[in-house]
Amino acid sequence: MLFSHLASIPRLHSVNLQTKNLTRSLPRVLARRNLHSESLEFSKVAMSTVNKTAHAFDKTRLDALLNRRFFYAPAFEIYGGVAGLYDYGPPGSALQANILAEWRRHFIVEEGMLEVDTTIMTPAPVFETSGHVARFADWMVKDTLNGEVLRADHLVKNVLEARLEGDKEARGVVAAPAAAAPADKKKKKQVKSTAMKLDDAVVAEYESILAQLDNYSGPELGGLMRAHAITNPSSGNPVGEPQQFNLMFASSIGPTGQHPGFLRPETAQGHFLNFSRLLEFNNGRVPFASAQVGRAFRNEISPRAGLLRVREFTMAEIEHFVDPLDKNHTRFAEVADIELVLLDKYVQAAGQSTTKRMTVGNAVKEGVIANETLGYFVARIYEFLLKIGIDKTRLRFRQHMANEMAHYAADCWDAEIQNSVGGWTECVGCADRAAYDLSVHAAKTKQPLVVRQALKEPVVEERAIAEFDKKALGKTFKGDAGVVTGAVEALDEAGLMRLKGELEQGPATIKSDGKEFTLQPGMLTIERKTFKTNVREFTPNVIEPSFGIGRILYCLLEHSFWSREQDVERGVLSLPAVVAPTKVLIVPLSSRAEFDPLVKEVSLRLRKAGVHARVDDSNTSIGKRYARNDELGTPFGVTLDFACASRPEPYDDPPVRLLVPPFAIVAHASKLTNGGAFRRERDTMDQRIGSIDDVIAAVTELVNGSIDWAEACQRLPAYDGVQAID
Amino acid sequence: MLFSHLASIPRLHSVNLQTKNLTRSLPRVLARRNLHSESLEFSKVAMSTVNKTAHAFDKTRLDALLNRRFFYAPAFEIYGGVAGLYDYGPPGSALQANILAEWRRHFIVEEGMLEVDTTIMTPAPVFETSGHVARFADWMVKDTLNGEVLRADHLVKNVLEARLEGDKEARGVVAAPAAAAPADKKKKKQVKSTAMKLDDAVVAEYESILAQLDNYSGPELGGLMRAHAITNPSSGNPVGEPQQFNLMFASSIGPTGQHPGFLRPETAQGHFLNFSRLLEFNNGRVPFASAQVGRAFRNEISPRAGLLRVREFTMAEIEHFVDPLDKNHTRFAEVADIELVLLDKYVQAAGQSTTKRMTVGNAVKEGVIANETLGYFVARIYEFLLKIGIDKTRLRFRQHMANEMAHYAADCWDAEIQNSVGGWTECVGCADRAAYDLSVHAAKTKQPLVVRQALKEPVVEERAIAEFDKKALGKTFKGDAGVVTGAVEALDEAGLMRLKGELEQGPATIKSDGKEFTLQPGMLTIERKTFKTNVREFTPNVIEPSFGIGRILYCLLEHSFWSREQDVERGVLSLPAVVAPTKVLIVPLSSRAEFDPLVKEVSLRLRKAGVHARVDDSNTSIGKRYARNDELGTPFGVTLDFACASRPEPYDDPPVRLLVPPFAIVAHASKLTNGGAFRRERDTMDQRIGSIDDVIAAVTELVNGSIDWAEACQRLPAYDGVQAID
Structure with a gap:
């Protein structure tokens, strides 16, 4: 279950803490929705400060780069654009594809998961059962004069907070940093405070309302607006009654208009509905996992957080089906020693955000993480995020608090990645959802979504059973x-035995459907009998790691972005080779035609080795060409040089098939390190030299990850900067 | 533009031929729609006959296999299913993913295309411009009593054809096979004929109506129904007036309900709208191509052809942007010698379906294919389809006839693949769409979607220009x-010179917006001046190869399916290794725990080599396990055997890390050949033996395609069948 929570800086936590009673008895859809929107404005301010001081991160420069090089851009831009819809251009598409390819290797291939590909268009009954039709909604109000639409809870919150701030100003109290956060001037919807003193009783009342904001129903929010004269701050107009706005995109299937459908807001239902087929595919055995990568849609009311809050997005979800009585994991030992940064529910419940470092093994042993399977996936998520280049100092796992989770869930951890837009942003959710999903669909469809397991020892039990004289009945x-x-069969053991007793005395009555029936003793007999069962039947539990690919991709871009000291204008994206859109830049030193066969040869051989290379044979300087590809995050470059006659040794390839003999090839690495350290150090810009064969072999292995740069350096001598003659 | 045409057996062609005048002046959306639906019933019968005799193909067995092994299944099955929506299970998903991976390698990587990933949800104005809102529609009628929905043209056609057939029966004329085709008894909608003689004049009228069926508008179809007393054949009830049913799924973006949106019915618009960004990414130069893989949606009225006609499907589309004055292709020579089976428009126009074999080079030289770029892509499509396993004897390229194409298109070829459901089915379209798409979006948005090219020689031209005295005006x-x-600036050269002459005489008048204005001589001067242009500006043309992945996947499954003589019940899918869902089956000879480390070792090493393997350690016989994986199309098997002490030679791996020393590994290939031949011959079921290292190396290269089985046999000695002792 993704996107249940966006930020968790201290102030927000204290809010969360006090406002979550409502979610207790509701399914996943509400539990997910009630927190995620209000947090952006707080975290934005707090985090951009952190970044500027700690990382000298410049969001404006990054945005300019991403836009200029078409990583992604607002969709339908030439038609004026649509909020919350983005198109990925070539580098963004390739980055996304590489992240997904690594996801498939890391999870599906490595764990032997069963991949599925289910439809986006979904008939309404499915989401009626899952609870989305009733509850995947936000409350909104309309400005009664200009029709502007506002989220009801946000409106109450923003207006009351502004009044409290105005009161503080009037009292001459300096606002604490956390309380000042809402005053972010860039935020269009932000309500400006006016210095005006409030009665102490009013202040107390406002504070009480704010503390339990998520507890109010739509009508209650409407009541609050009337009671406290809350109007649309941007127009001063009154607003109407709160109405529920379902966040699923609705459509209609077939020509009659009688079959409503929705675009899925998550891929999960497609796994659950195919459970029986998947179980059979796995020879009837659990545990097994299904996995799916696909689009999902949420008709957000007013999305304004770039890739962090969009109306159409790519998800990758896993549903791991497991025996509820055995949540151990056979490969747990492989991850037990991985140390994670954890923010557990007890710390949060105490209003704090102090994280602790803990191995997964200890976390499970001490009951911090509920079970081995959940711990195993938390650790695997961590490994995956690090592998694709997320800075581990800006990654933590936050546990859902008791009231934050759906009532049926056993435990839930979010991988939160710090970024300048959303602060600590939930990018992966990892929940133990117990048997909820399969149970509701089974109940609705009368299909047994269960595992049947042969028992080694049959279970023998004695229970009462009624036998009827059907003719008499x-x-x-x-x-x-x-x-x-x-009605008789619906009775439990005690009820049956009571009825048996009654019938021994004479006629007995039983009620059903509001009617009463009189049973005569001869109509049925009730006896205790012995039953032997060889099969155990159970609904498996579901552990669900759920990835928001766009969010991860955006955070990765932030974590990878920096500028060289001598050229602040040009950014560098230090993406790891495994996800970099282009792996190798091929740069011929001149655009003269003699280079063409050599360029072709190197391109072809890299392509055959499965390495995605790109030629830059434009007329600009070699430095500019390197810089341009730094922006694209290309980790390696191969320069095609005129040979230096004084160093014949490495060039023992037969030069006959090349038009520029003798030749030289220079490899340079613009990105070597990974993780948190690279922002502080400059890239090495190391250059190595070798024959075509040697360089291609080294580059291939560098890209595949089978050698690192140090090993490459042992194979190829350093290039000493003696340039060839043109 | 995909899915413009589904079948082209002779009878259908003659129908097509006579009924396509309407499409002349309409954009792609109508040209595509008007043919594709009526062909299924004809071709189904004709082709299943062909298959049964020529290939002993058993569709029922294939369907049972695909369902049992969960290649795909109706979506929402436990909720009763929805027509035209399918979910892919593990083998289907993997097969689709492998086809797409090969597509990316073959097209995007090999050609250096720019991949994009654009949104499915699209605001209405985009499809208003493209023509989809107005014309991506079918005419339907409703049964006035029971509300059943029927496609208007199908209704007229089915009823009149049934009457003609009844007439022939009454006259004692034996129906020709083609004419008898509609009597497919399985077809629910098929209208049964009743022997009843018609007047000769009525017969002639019906035949004339049928011949031009695609020419009738909705109201005209309604007129025909009234004139000929056509009712709903299944109920006998009258039907209402034909109404247009747009095939796009509609929704609404944002909370106000004021922004209608549609789910894209193709991915193409996303390429066109991003053209300027893509051009810039390519340094302003054409030719270049964008490519996209993604979902598209069409709300078909009553889809009943399995994966060939669905409401949600995966497409892969390429838009190759090219200079309209130079459609040569730099790599054309590489494909010029490829021989294709072509069905050109002249042959079809003569009512025939005789194909001819021709090299792409000759086809372009002789003007059969319009230009090199189009020919290049046709050839590359051919190579791709063969590579993934399409039988080349059941693949042809059919040219669109003059009237079948949109008026702006230059030429269009469909890759048609023969199958038992749709006959010759369009699976890939390859069209030269000229400048249509970019032009309409540019006109609508006022954004210049053009290429600006520096001219080597500036172009000098003299033309009249008006200069105004703005104050006086x-x-x-x-x-x-x-x-x-x-109004003055809108005048052409001649008009301006005429106005100049008039003004030299005194005041002149000019009309605009229905008003007349009197211009005084001092208000403007008109002079001929010399202009020098250094830049050529043009709207590039688009060559569009468009792939329906589900259709290709289904045809591939048909072409790969056969049964061994000795076990007809169990099918085999001879999928090439490049697309096979699982590459290697690992079969330990016994499920005893001693095998576990060996199984783990082999699995791990194959995984590290990037080879997707699956272990079958169930308790059934080894033959059953092989057979089970034949059904999944697994091309290679590795059997983990107890070693045979009498053949120590190949086993020189240090056995220390294995728990079952000495050991043997047997490789067997259940699929070696490709293309059309395999159905006639049994798979070799050859077995080879070697050390773990040697077998893994050989299997890896077999899967990568760098060696074939013959080469593998040279490396590994044959296994002589001496089984190890358990």
Whole structure:
């Protein structure tokens, strides 16, 4: 379950803490929705400060780079654009594809998961069962004069907070940093405070309302707006009654208009509905996992957080089906020693955000993480995020608090990645969802979504059972005979034994469907009998790691971005080779035609080795060409040089098939390190020299990750800067 | 533009031929729609006959296999299913993913295309411009009593054809096979004929109506229904007036309900709207191509052809942007010798379906294919389809006939793949769409979607230009001054020179917006001046290869399916290794725990080599396990055997890390050949033996395609069948 929570800086936590009673008895859809929107404005301010001082991160420069090099851009831009819809250009698409390819290797291939690809268009009954039709909604109000739409809870919150701030100003109290956060001037919807003193009782009332904001229903929010004269701050106009706005995109399937459908807001239901087929594919055995990468849609009311809050997005979800009585994991030992940064529910419940470092093994042993399977996936998520280049100092796992989770869930951890837009942003959710999903669909469809397991020892039990004289029943009750037998069969052990006792005394009555029926002793007999069962039948539990690919991708871009000291204008994206859109830049030193066969040869051989290379044979200087590809995050460059006659040794390839003999090839690495350290150090810009064969072999292995740069350096001598003659 | 045409057996062609005048002046959306639906029933019968005799193909067995092994299944099955929506299970997903991976390698990587990933949800104005809102529609009628929905043209056609057939029966004429085709008894909608003689004049009228069926508008179809007393055949009830049913799924973006949106019915618009960004990414130069893989949606009225006609599907589309004055292709020579089976428009126009074999080079030289770029892509499509396993004897390229194409298109070829459901089915379209798409979006948005090319020689031209005395104009015309200047500037060379002459005589008048304005001589001067242009500006043309992945996947499954003689019940899918869902089956000879480390070792090493393997350690016989994986199309098997002490030679791996020393590994290939031949011959079921290292190396190279089985046999000695002892 993704996107249940966006930020968790201290102030927000204290809010969360006090406002979550409502979610207790609701399914995932509400639990997910109630927190995620209000947090952006707080975290934005707090985090951009952190970044500027700690990382000298310049969001404006990054945005300019991403836009200029078409990583992504607002969709339908030439038509004026649509909020919350983005198109990925070539580098963004390739980056996304590489992240997904690594996701498939890391999870599906490595764990032997069963991949599925289910439809986006979904008939309404499915989401009625799952709870989305009723509850995947936000409350909104309309400005009664200009029609502007506002989220009801945000409106109350923003207006009351502004009034409290105005009160503080009037009292001459300096606002604490956390309380001052809402005053972010860039935020269009932000309500400006005016210095005006409030009665102490009013202040207390406002504070109480704010503390339990998520507890109010739509009508209650409407009542608050009337009671406290809350109007649309941007127009001063009154607003109407709160109405529920379902966040699923609705459509209609087929030509009659009688079959409503929705675009899925998550891929999960497609796994659950195919459970029986998947179980059979896995020879009837659990545990197993299904996995799916695909689009999902959420019709956000007013999305304004770039890739962090969009209306159409790519998700990658895993549903790991497991025996509820055995949540150990066979490969847990492989990850037990991984140390994570954890923010557990007890710390948060105490209003704090102090994280602790802990191995996964200890976290499970001490009960911090509920079970081995959940711990295993938390650790695997951590490994995956690090592998693709997320800075581990800006990654933590936050546990959902008791009231934050759906009532059926056993435990839930979010991988939160720090960024300048959303602060600590949930990018992966990892929940133990117990048996909820399969149970509701099974109940609705009457299909048994269960595992049947042969028992080594049969289970023997004695229980009461009723046997009916169907003829007698039919004669007496006619069409109601079925209702009567149903009513008897619905009785539990004690009820049956009571009825047996009554019937031994004479006629007995039983109620069903509001009617009362009189049973005669001869109509049925009730006896305790012995039953032997060889099969155990159970609904498996679901552990669900759920990845928001766009969010991860955006955070990765932030973590990878820096500028060289001597050229602040040009940014560098230090993306790891495994996800970099282009792996190798091929740069011929001159655009003269003699280079063409050599360029072709190197391109072809890299392509055959499965390495995605790109030629830059433009007329600009070699430095500019390197810089341009730094922006694209290209980790390696191969320069095609005129040979230096004084160093014949490495060039023992037969030069006959090349038009520029003798030749030289220079490899340079613009990105070597990974993780948190690279922002402080400059890239090495190391250059190495070798024959075509040697350089291609080294580059291929560098890209595949089978050698690192140090090993490459041992194979190829350093290039000493003696340039070839043109 | 995909899915414009589904089948082209002779009878259908003659129908097509006569009924396509309507499409001349309409954009792609109508040209595509008007043919594709009526062909299924004909081709189904004709082709299943062909298959049964020529290939002993059993569709029922294939369907059972695909369902049992969960290649794909109706979506929402436990909720009763929805027509035209399918979910892919693990083998289907993997097969699709592998086809797409090869597509990316073959097209995007090999050609250096720019991949994009654009949104599915699209605001209405985009499809208003493209023509989809107005014309991406079918005419339907409703049964006035029971509400059943029927496609209007199908209804007229089915009823009149049934009457003609009844007439023939009454006249004692034996129906020709083609004419008998509609009597497919399985087809629910098929209208049964009743022997009843018609007047000769009525027969002639019906035949004339049927011949031009695609020419009728909705109201005309309604007129025909009234004139000929056509009712709903399944109920006998009258039907209402034909109404247009747009095939796009509609929704609404944002909370106000004021922004209608559609789910894209193709991915193409996303390429066109991003053209300027892509051009810039490519340093302003054409030719270049963008490519995209993604979902598209069409709300078909009543889809009933399995994966060939669905409401949600995966497409892969390329838009190759090219200079309209130079459609040569630099790599054309590489494909010129490829021989294709072509069905050109002249043959079809003559009512025939005789194909001819021709090299792409000759086809372009002789003007059969319009230009090199189009020919290049046709050839590359051919190579791709063969590479993934399409039988080349069941693949042809059919040219669109003059009337079948949109008026702006230059040429269009469909890759048609023969199968038992749709006959010759369009699976890939390859069209030269000229400048249509970019032009309409540029006109609508006022964004210049053009290429600017520096000219080597500047172009010098002399032309008349008007210069205005703006003050004088403003004084006289006030707010209309802009209208007046606009009217003058809209004049062509001759008009300007005429106005110049008039003004030399005195005041002149000019009309605009229904008003007349009197221009005084002092208000403007008109002079011929010399202009020098250094830049050529043009709208590039688009060559569009467009792939329906689900259709290709289904045809591939048909072409790969066969049964061994000795076990007809169990099918085999001879999928090439490049697309096979699982590459290697690992079969330990016993499920005893001693095998576990060996199984783990082999699995791990194959995984590290990037080879997707699957372990089958169930308790069934080894033959059953092989058979089970034949059904999944697994091309290679590695059997983990107890070693045979009498053959120590190949086993020189240090056995220390294995728990079952000495050991043997047997490789067997269940699929070696490709293309059309395999159905006639049994798989070799060859077995080879070697050390772990040697077998893994050989299997890896077999899967990568760098060696074939013959080469593998040279490396590994044959296994002589001496089984190890358990």
